[in-house]
Amino acid sequence: MALQNSAQVVQSLYLAYLGRAADPDGLAYWQGQLDAGEVSESVIKQAIIGSDEATGYLSELDSSEYVRSIYNHYFEREPGDDEVAYWAERVDSGELGRANVAITMIDAASESDQEALGAKLSVANYYSQNVAQDEYDAQQALALDNLHSNEELYAALQQLDADHDAMALEQVGESVEGNPLYKAVVGTGSQTLMIATQQHGDEPLGTEAALYLLDYLAGDSPEAQALREEVTVVVMPRVNPDGFARWQEQVAGGEDVLDPRRNSNDIDLNRTYDPDVPNDPDLAPESAAVMQVVEQYQPDLFLDMHHQNNYRDTDGSLDTLSTLWATNEGVDPSLVETGQRAAVAIEQALEEYDHANLTLYPGSDNPAIGRNGLGLDGTATLLVEQRGLQEMDQLAQGVELDYSALAGALTLESYLAMKGIAQSMGTGEFEQIDPSLALEIPERSDAIDFAELYGDDQYVPAEDEPAMVAEEAQLLGIQQDDVMIA
Ligand SMILES: [Zn+2]
The missing domain is CATH 3.40.630.10 (Zn peptidases)
Incomplete structure (x- = not known):
């Protein structure tokens, strides 16, 4: 699935490694850099993965837990054991670096997973572009988990x-x-x-x-x-x-x-x-x-x-x-x-x-x-x-x-x-x-x-x-x- 625009590219990296929508300043900065050709997607990815926020929890996850977290962040669901085993094996064998797993998972995702990701990125993007920086909430829900009875x-x-x-x-x-x-x-x-x-x-x-x-x-x-x-x-x-x-x-x-x-x-x-x-x-x-x-x-x-x-x-x-x-x-x-x-x-x-x-x-x-x-x-x-x-x-x-x-x-x-x-x-x-x-x-x-x-x-x-x-x-x-x- 092609990410729709440069804002979605940035959002996808925030979502994968931080589990949240980009804050408005972060989105504006990285989107501006990306649009101007100042940085590549890979540079943003490394910056996010290397941030204190990400390293704080990523370092505590083994490869299976890491794969599970990306499934939850991206596709809003728990992966099956076979799915976890498949991706964790590719990480553990050194075939895929941790930083590259997420983008590879997007390309391999089923239609319904791609839909879920596209939906979450759209909600994240709307939120980031319409909230004031000082009112931004990292806990903002990007999915609707329950219908009201x-x-x-x-x-x-x-x-x-x-x-x-x-x-x-x-x-x-x-x-x-x-x-x-x-x-x-x-x-x-x-x-x-x-x-x-x-x-x-x-x-x-x-x-x-x-x-x-x-x-x-x-x-x-x-x-x-x-x-x-x-x-x-x-x-x-x-x-x-x-x-x-x-x-x-x-x-x-x-x-x-x-x-x-x-x-x-x-x-x-x-x-x-x-x-x-x-x-x-x-x-x-x-x-x-x-x-x-x-x-x-x-x-x-x-x-x-x-x-x-x-x-x-x-x-x-x-x-x-x-x-x-x-x-x-x-x-x-x-x-x-x-x-x-x-x-x-x-x-x-x-x-x-x-x-x-x-x-x-x-x-x-x-x-x-x-x-x-x-x-x-x-x-x-x-x-x-x-x-x-x-x-x-x-x-x-x-x-x-x-x-x-x-x-x-x-x-x-x-x-x-x-x-x-x-x-x-x-x-x-x-x-x-x-x-x-x-x-x-x-x-x-x-x-x-x-x-x-x-x-x-x-x-x-x-x-x-x-x-x-x-x-x-x-x-x-x-x-x-x-x-x-x-
Ligand atoms: Zn009707």
Whole structure:
């Protein structure tokens, strides 16, 4: 895997031998030297390995422990015994010097390991380039190790509410199984951005990102305080808590579980928004709560966070995020344009982030999807579909997939997308965006199945997947893609 840029080269050396993102000054110095041709990568490597920080712990590791530490630092996983033996032997025999093991391991890594490393380097790079030197934290996490359970999510929301006067948390409904549904509101501005996450239970990273967003928006930074005066942000995190609990149950080995995408009455919540087919709040109380909050706040934009499968372009890059506005022809064109502006705001927000490959989602005109249905009802909308759904499905089928590095990078992307729209609205730049620029975002790449993508990793085909797709598509009269991944 080619490291994407000189900053990533420097980050990869900090990560391998120090286990952390480069501090801003260190990154700026070495990147500057590298870009100017003053030093080679080898010189930086020797400087880092020879630093007090590195020698302090590297000298205490035998070759096996050394190999394990690089696996953890780079690929965010424990290596197998065979992997440790293979690399330790090459070091012990003198074939590879310790300093050269890491770079050789990158070249030999499986696709999923390379992905994990690319994800960690992107997060590290974003962190180093956006933190002040005196606020830099060497312990900054570069991966997302755990998803919040429902109970943990509610506790986290309560904690944010307790920590921040600027945030108001209120229960606005409950799921079929009685789990609370919350709205968290930050800001008093005239522009209102509403964000819903995880209408599909097995699409969780928007929820994780929303917690970071709320913490940022309600925080004390001058930037956040100024933004709160211009924008009101209303977040409904994890609209389908019952589905998520079922997904967790599957991951833990539970079988015969109702599809975690759906609510506990077997309803796809994102098919309940057609204004001509009133939603039954007994069957889908979750989307009834969403509609009620939309009605209350009349948001200038409704942002709907989801996950999709894997798509890879001809250059080999995977799409990280696909997006689409309302496409039903009955939606007021000015609302469509607002959604398009939001898509461009996301594109702008992700420009400085290495782990971002934005494309257009090929969605249908189905009026029952939130993106179209809320649009028909007078609200501008934008759908976000991040990659990750296949990984979630594999986890649910019992595959031991280490997803934490990728999850960290996708969560940061989601956070940057949400925050970028809020900031664009807050500065007034949003209204200046030419909506036609959204039409220039490339179309989504070709689907790549999990087996092909991670050919050297275990893969379990989804049971009865094709039958379900066909049956549902026929039932709903819509595109297959929308059944599986919208
Ligand atoms: Zn979805």
